[in-house]
Amino acid sequence: MDTDLTLSSLRDEGHRITRVREEMVKFFVESSKPLSFGDVMRALEEAGLFVNKTTVYRELKFLLEYGYIAEVYLYPRKVYYELSDLRHHHHLVCEKCGKIDNIINCLVDRLERDVLKRKGFKIKRHTLEFYGLCSDCLERD
Amino acid sequence: MDTDLTLSSLRDEGHRITRVREEMVKFFVESSKPLSFGDVMRALEEAGLFVNKTTVYRELKFLLEYGYIAEVYLYPRKVYYELSDLRHHHHLVCEKCGKIDNIINCLVDRLERDVLKRKGFKIKRHTLEFYGLCSDCLERD
DNA sequence: TAACTAATGCAATTCTGTTGCATTTTAATT
DNA sequence: AATTAAAATGCAACAGAATTGCATTAGTTA
Numbered sequence: 001m002d003t004d005l006t007l008s009s010l011r012d013e014g015h016r017i018t019r020v021r022e023e024m025v026k027f028f029v030e031s032s033k034p035l036s037f038g039d040v041m042r043a044l045e046e047a048g049l050f051v052n053k054t055t056v057y058r059e060l061k062f063l064l065e066y067g068y069i070a071e072v073y074l075y076p077r078k079v080y081y082e083l084s085d086l087r088h089h090h091h092l093v094c095e096k097c098g099k100i101d102n103i104i105n106c107l108v109d110r111l112e113r114d115v116l117k118r119k120g121f122k123i124k125r126h127t128l129e130f131y132g133l134c135s136d137c138l139e140r141d
Numbered sequence: 142m143d144t145d146l147t148l149s150s151l152r153d154e155g156h157r158i159t160r161v162r163e164e165m166v167k168f169f170v171e172s173s174k175p176l177s178f179g180d181v182m183r184a185l186e187e188a189g190l191f192v193n194k195t196t197v198y199r200e201l202k203f204l205l206e207y208g209y210i211a212e213v214y215l216y217p218r219k220v221y222y223e224l225s226d227l228r229h230h231h232h233l234v235c236e237k238c239g240k241i242d243n244i245i246n247c248l249v250d251r252l253e254r255d256v257l258k259r260k261g262f263k264i265k266r267h268t269l270e271f272y273g274l275c276s277d278c279l280e281r282d
Numbered sequence: 283t284a285a286c287t288a289a290t291g292c293a294a295t296t297c298t299g300t301t302g303c304a305t306t307t308t309a310a311t312t
Numbered sequence: 313a314a315t316t317a318a319a320a321t322g323c324a325a326c327a328g329a330a331t332t333g334c335a336t337t338a339g340t341t342a
Binding site for chain 2: 071072073074075077079090091092093094095096097099101103115119120121122123124125126127128129130131132133134135136137138
């Protein structure tokens with residue numbers, strides 16, 4: 001059950017609204033793409049907030065723990081964060097410039113053609129990973 | 142163009158065969174699942190080879206650079222390595238015990254049912270990421 | 283076996299992310 | 313507005329993963 005990331009829902013759940021939190025919420029809500037730690041740092045600086053990295057890490061952890069954002073692991077070995085209440089979707093990662101775009105439909109077999117036609121993105125490779133419970137763990141529950 | 146990972150193909154391409162390389166090749170060829178750095182270290186130790194971590198990191202890098210193995214990034218924030226000439230496949234990662242299994246068919250829409258029936262694995266979540274060239278980079282080529 | 287180059291070990295270093303602790307800020311209460 | 317308790321912050325130190333520099337050792341070819 002993911003919660004909407006808004007200042008009022010944060011307040012409603014008893015969390016404090018600080019300058020940093022306020023700005024970070026804004027970035028995530030306004031961004032259509034996953035943000036890295038560095039992206040967030042940079043955005044804060046551009047907003048005139050020169051906060052310590054510890055604070056940003058802690059704030060990301062806070063938003064993660066309360067389910068407001070989710071982690072996304074993308075090549076090459078990079079962690080991103082995005083709103084967790086987004087509609088189920090996947091990412092288009094450009095291997096040249098690193099730009100990230102979202103994609104909502106995910107019928108894998110049709111995708112290569114469709115994505116090229118609709119987004120102009122040429123899929124070269126994709127990863128699809130499943131997480132859940134293996135038969136052993138399912139039995140032991 | 143991936144190259145087969147065998148001692149003779151390594152030799153053919155002018156690479157030396159060391160004890161460590163020999164063992165690591167064996168692990169990758171014999172393993173049906175992705176191996177982490179730690180898995181490799183442990184396997185080497187079990188084979189009586191007490192090598193420095195630097196050597197293992199360098200050997201993984203070597204095998205990666207020459208395209209013999211590929212990296213796989215899996216939750217939670219972990220890097221694995223597997224033969225790169227494997228048939229296109231995906232992974233089943235148990236969120237409880239961490240066990241990893243491979244899956245070859247990838248028709249996403251049928252998967253949840255099929256995987257549960259065939260592998261007894263209950264999919265709770267999956268990630269599907271695409272890598273390639275965005276329209277901008279495609280034009281600039 | 284000699285000689286060249288690649289591979290190795292070790293220590294030091296970088297990079298990412300975390301922790302402990304003293305201080306400041308938020309927001310509820312008086 | 314002043315008080316207070318808890319949460320947030322900054323800073324420095326730390327932890328862990330991975331990398332680098334350099335001296336030494338081992339693999340391969342002639």
